[in-house]
Amino acid sequence: xxxxxxxxxTLDSSSISDALDSxxxxxxxxxxxxxxxxxxxxxxxxxxxxxxIHDPTEFQNAGNYIDRVPEDxxxxxxxxxxxxxxxxxxxxxxxxxxKKINGTIIHGSAxxxxxxxxKQYPIFSSSVFMQSAKNRAxxxxxxxxxxxxxxxxxxxxxIFCDDNGCVAIPAHLALEVAERxxxxxxxxxxxxQAIKNGMPLEEARNKxxxxxxxxxxxxx
Amino acid sequence: xxxxxxxxxTLDSSSISDALDSxxxxxxxxxxxxxxxxxxxxxxxxxxxxxxIHDPTEFQNAGNYIDRVPEDxxxxxxxxxxxxxxxxxxxxxxxxxxKKINGTIIHGSAxxxxxxxxKQYPIFSSSVFMQSAKNRAxxxxxxxxxxxxxxxxxxxxxIFCDDNGCVAIPAHLALEVAERxxxxxxxxxxxxQAIKNGMPLEEARNKxxxxxxxxxxxxx
Amino acid sequence: xxxxxxxxxTLDSSSISDALDSxxxxxxxxxxxxxxxxxxxxxxxxxxxxxxIHDPTEFQNAGNYIDRVPEDxxxxxxxxxxxxxxxxxxxxxxxxxxKKINGTIIHGSAxxxxxxxxKQYPIFSSSVFMQSAKNRAxxxxxxxxxxxxxxxxxxxxxIFCDDNGCVAIPAHLALEVAERxxxxxxxxxxxxQAIKNGMPLEEARNKxxxxxxxxxxxxx
Numbered sequence: 001x002x003x004x005x006x007x008x009x010t011l012d013s014s015s016i017s018d019a020l021d022s023x024x025x026x027x028x029x030x031x032x033x034x035x036x037x038x039x040x041x042x043x044x045x046x047x048x049x050x051x052x053i054h055d056p057t058e059f060q061n062a063g064n065y066i067d068r069v070p071e072d073x074x075x076x077x078x079x080x081x082x083x084x085x086x087x088x089x090x091x092x093x094x095x096x097x098x099k100k101i102n103g104t105i106i107h108g109s110a111x112x113x114x115x116x117x118x119k120q121y122p123i124f125s126s127s128v129f130m131q132s133a134k135n136r137a138x139x140x141x142x143x144x145x146x147x148x149x150x151x152x153x154x155x156x157x158x159i160f161c162d163d164n165g166c167v168a169i170p171a172h173l174a175l176e177v178a179e180r181x182x183x184x185x186x187x188x189x190x191x192x193q194a195i196k197n198g199m200p201l202e203e204a205r206n207k208x209x210x211x212x213x214x215x216x217x218x219x220x
Numbered sequence: 221x222x223x224x225x226x227x228x229x230t231l232d233s234s235s236i237s238d239a240l241d242s243x244x245x246x247x248x249x250x251x252x253x254x255x256x257x258x259x260x261x262x263x264x265x266x267x268x269x270x271x272x273i274h275d276p277t278e279f280q281n282a283g284n285y286i287d288r289v290p291e292d293x294x295x296x297x298x299x300x301x302x303x304x305x306x307x308x309x310x311x312x313x314x315x316x317x318x319k320k321i322n323g324t325i326i327h328g329s330a331x332x333x334x335x336x337x338x339k340q341y342p343i344f345s346s347s348v349f350m351q352s353a354k355n356r357a358x359x360x361x362x363x364x365x366x367x368x369x370x371x372x373x374x375x376x377x378x379i380f381c382d383d384n385g386c387v388a389i390p391a392h393l394a395l396e397v398a399e400r401x402x403x404x405x406x407x408x409x410x411x412x413q414a415i416k417n418g419m420p421l422e423e424a425r426n427k428x429x430x431x432x433x434x435x436x437x438x439x440x
Numbered sequence: 441x442x443x444x445x446x447x448x449x450t451l452d453s454s455s456i457s458d459a460l461d462s463x464x465x466x467x468x469x470x471x472x473x474x475x476x477x478x479x480x481x482x483x484x485x486x487x488x489x490x491x492x493i494h495d496p497t498e499f500q501n502a503g504n505y506i507d508r509v510p511e512d513x514x515x516x517x518x519x520x521x522x523x524x525x526x527x528x529x530x531x532x533x534x535x536x537x538x539k540k541i542n543g544t545i546i547h548g549s550a551x552x553x554x555x556x557x558x559k560q561y562p563i564f565s566s567s568v569f570m571q572s573a574k575n576r577a578x579x580x581x582x583x584x585x586x587x588x589x590x591x592x593x594x595x596x597x598x599i600f601c602d603d604n605g606c607v608a609i610p611a612h613l614a615l616e617v618a619e620r621x622x623x624x625x626x627x628x629x630x631x632x633q634a635i636k637n638g639m640p641l642e643e644a645r646n647k648x649x650x651x652x653x654x655x656x657x658x659x660x
Contacts, residue, residue, distance in 0.1 A: 013570040014529060014551050021572060028571040030524060038554070064422040084250060089234060094412050095421050111234050113383040114258070130233040130384035131248040132241060163553040164570040192534050201535050202504040284642040304470060309454060314632050315641050331454050333603040334478070350453040350604035351468040352461060 002072050004158070004174060005102070008042035011181045013164040015188070019180035022214045023173060029148045029166040031081070032105055032124045035113060037163060041103030041122035043074035045157040045168065047146045050079040050087055050108070050137040062139040063092050071100040074159040076168075078146035079108030083127040085136040086111040093121045105159065105166050107148045124161045180214035187213035222292050224378070224394060225322070228262035231401045233384040235408070239400035242434045243393060249368045249386040251301070252325055252344045255333060257383060261323030261342035263294035265377040265388065267366045270299040270307055270328070270357040282359040283312050291320040294379040296388075298366035299328030303347040305356040306331040313341045325379065325386050327368045344381045400434035407433035442512050444598070444614060445542070448482035451621045453604040455628070459620035462654045463613060469588045469606040471521070472545055472564045475553060477603060481543030481562035483514035485597040485608065487586045490519040490527055490548070490577040502579040503532050511540040514599040516608075518586040519548030523567040525576040526551040533561045545599065545606050547588045564601045620654035627653035 008016070013028075020027045046069045050062065069075060075096070079087050088104055090112035096104065103122035109129040110116070116123055143155040151168055153159070158174040160167050169177050187208050194204035209215065228236070233248075240247045266289045270282065289295060295316070299307050308324055310332035316324065323342035329349040330336070336343055363375040371388055373379070378394040380387050389397050407428050414424035429435065448456070453468075460467045486509045490502065509515060515536070519527050528544055530552035536544065543562035549569040550556070556563055583595040591608055593599070598614040600607050609617050627648050634644035649655065 012552075012554070014572075017570045018572055018574075021575065026524075026571060028524070028569055030569070033568070037557075064425065067420045067422055084246075084248070091408060091411055091415070091421070094415050098415055098418075111384045112232075114232070117257075117383075128253070128384055129248055129250070130237045130387065131246060132234075132238055134238075135241065163557075164551045164568055167570065188531060191531055195531070195534050195538055198538075200507045201531070202507055205504065284645065287640045287642055304466075304468070311628060311631055311635070311641070314635050318635055318638075331604045332452075334452070337477075337603075348473070348604055349468055349470070350457045350607065351466060352454075352458055354458075355461065 004178065005042045005072055007178045008158065008160050009040060011178065011185065013160055013162045013167050015181040015184040016160050016167050016169065016177060018184045019177045019214050020167065020169060022180055025170070027151060027167045027169055029105065029151055029168060031126050032107065032148065032166045034163055035110060035123040035125060035128065036117050036120060039120060039122040040162045041074060042158065042160045043072050043102035045076045045153050045155055045159050046073040047076045047078065047143060047153060047155055048139060049141045049144060049146055050077065050133065051140045053136065053138050062087065062133055062137065065139060065142050066092055066095050069099065069101055073101050075101060075104045076146060076153050076159065077104065077106045077108065078148065079106065079133065079137060081126050082108045082137065083129055085109060085131045085133040086129055087133045087137065088123065090115040093119055097121060103161060105161065122161060124166050183216050184213045224398065225262045225292055227398045228378065228380050229260060231398065231405065233380055233382045233387050235401040235404040236380050236387050236389065236397060238404045239397045239434050240387065240389060242400055245390070247371060247387045247389055249325065249371055249388060251346050252327065252368065252386045254383055255330060255343040255345060255348065256337050256340060259340060259342040260382045261294060262378065262380045263292050263322035265296045265373050265375055265379050266293040267296045267298065267363055267373060267375050268359060269361045269364060269366055270297065270353065271360045273356065273358050282307065282353055282357065285359060285362050286312055286315050289319065289321055293321050295321060295324040296366060296373050296379065297324065297326045297328065298368065299326065299353065299357060301346050302328045302357065303349055305329060305351045305353040306349055307353045307357065308343065310335040313339055317341060323381060325381065342381060344386050403436050404433045444618065445482045445512055447618045448598065448600050449480060451618065451625065453600060453602045453607050455621040455624040456600050456607050456609065456617060458624045459617045459654050460607065460609060462620055465610070467591060467607045467609055469545065469591055469608060471566050472547065472588065472606045474603055475550060475563040475565060475568065476557050476560060479560060479562040480602045481514060482598065482600045483512050483542035485516045485593050485595055485599050486513040487516045487518065487583060487593060487595055488579060489581045489584060489586055490517065490573065491580045493576065493578050502527065502573055502577065505579060505582050506532055506535050509539065509541055513541050515541060515544040516586060516593050516599065517544065517546045517548065518588065519546065519573065519577060521566050522548045522577065523569055525549060525571045525573040526569055527573045527577065528563065530555040533559055537561060543601060545601065562601060564606050623656050624653045
């Protein structure tokens with residue numbers, strides 16, 4: 001596994017989002033929720049875009065792109081937030097596990113929850129529904145820029161997901177975001193220790209520089 | 221328990237929905253989610269329809285219909301997707317268990333989640349809320365045609381629910397849908413085995429006839 | 441712990457809501473869901489109101505009000521149902537536990553789900569999201585009247601939450617509501633016992649006065 005990804009896996013989505021905030025970037029993907037609680041994943045975005053079809057004249061084998069997805073990817077599927085058909089299920093989960101793909105985000109629905117839960121594969125989606133996208137949607141592009149609500153995701157962006165949801169980090173900032181997020185966690189841990197020792201929150205936050213928690217040596 | 225129901229319980233909502241797709245029927249009930257994870261149920265629809273009341277002059281004892289519901293039924297309650305009052309709770313759950321009713325779908329809210337979870341009774345609803353429907357809604361009909369979003373459910377239709385949600389299968393197609401869904405599962409299992417043995421997805425799908433997975437001997 | 445709160449903790453949200461109904465009051469808070477399943481909490485409302493900020497010129501340290509919140513409070517945060525930024529996370533959870541605050545309701549988002557689940561602190565929110573409210577919202581008032589959808593919550597109102605959601609009980613009715621809710625539970629337990637002994641629901645409900653279950657000696 002890539003070292004940058006390994007670094008991200010020591011963090012959480014809150015500290016990563018706070019670090020992004022220090023760059024004035026909002027990377028949280030609204031409405032995308034974990035299918036399996038308690039999992040964390042990080043990887044490089046491999047984007048896939050679907051569009052609705054209404055009068056299919058032939059079968060649409062939309063999922064075969066996965067044969068081209070590299071190790072350490074997070075697949076980011078933009079199915080336009082559709083809740084009436086699914087672009088992910090048990091078979092793709094099995095392929096993803098075989099190929100060491102790190103997780104999947106779906107702006108839309110997933111199915112085969114029971115299998116996915118059993119395999120503990122990290123999936124984050126807008127909804128769950130059992131109707132196949134076959135003959136309801138078709139893949140129009142892969143490895144292009146997609147938008148999840150107002151957030152731009154480009155191929156190769158760093159994606160991080162945990163129980164709070166998913167964050168997209170622009171590729172060129174990923175390393176610096178990871179460092180600042182690490183500092184955020186350190187600052188917060190100091191505040192939590194102080195609170196456990198009975199210090200009021202306001203005092204603890206002032207003492208440990210909570211206004212700029214991403215700085216290594218916070219200015220007070 | 222009825223043999224057809226027993227057959228359905230060997231399936232899942234994905235394969236059943238795919239089998240319905242082969243008849244060009246969409247039977248998935250949008251927005252109806254499991255209250256208790258990990259449960260599956262199947263049975264014959266016993267429909268109940270509620271409507272709002274705004275100025276109740278007398279008590280509406282809306283739940284007593286359950287005394288007439290037969291064994292192996294799935295109760296399908298249409299409360300117009302209302303999230304502000306519930307038509308199902310702990311008492312009805314207890315009656316349903318006593319009467320060997322197989323499950324309940326509510327296009328609306330349920331309450332008494334803790335009890336229902338403890339009893340592991342299969343309930344699938346649009347939402348959860350504690351305010352009683354008593355004096356907020358009244359039962360207007362039972363054993364009539366209802367619509368859950370755009371899906372028609374008629375009394376006696378086969379209903380199947382699992383962690384992905386609920387599917388309504390027209391009564392006259394139920395047996396054939398079960399057979400085709402069984403074939404879908406067999407086809408998918410072959411594909412999954414091939415994937416585990418290292419075959420690319422595209423090849424596996426072509427080999428095992430994924431474009432028409434509901435056929436016993438898929439044409440390649 | 442306060443005796444009234446202790447009394448409420450023997451009840452559930454369904455019986456409390458039914459007791460409120462007997463006063464023709466709807467106190468259920470729509471769309472507020474448990475973050476951690478299986479928890480119950482009760483306490484006196486300490487309200488906090490946020491409003492959006494769009495062009496922050498300085499850091500907003502919005503959470504420090506917690507230093508003033510007394511034991512046995514339930515913090516009720518009105519962030520206008522915003523799902524794009526959070527006013528609660530791991531640090532505030534730690535402070536709340538230290539200060540014996542009984543729980544938190546958020547009309548808006550919470551973050552740090554994994555920590556909160558581990559600590560088993562009762563949080564009920566409209567949504568979950570990781571983006572901080574810092575620089576997105578600011579605290580405008582505390583201990584004032586707030587509205588969660590159409591329900592008025594005043595400082596000192598009794599708040600009760602369980603797996604079905606949250607109910608606000610006007611302070612001056614709290615004791616009587618608790619008593620009536622206790623009667624509701626007793627009535628329901630008698631009905632459930634009768635059902636287990638094979639009595640039809642209609643008969644059981646008539647026998648035990650289900651139309652006015654909050655009365656100690658129901659009139660039949």
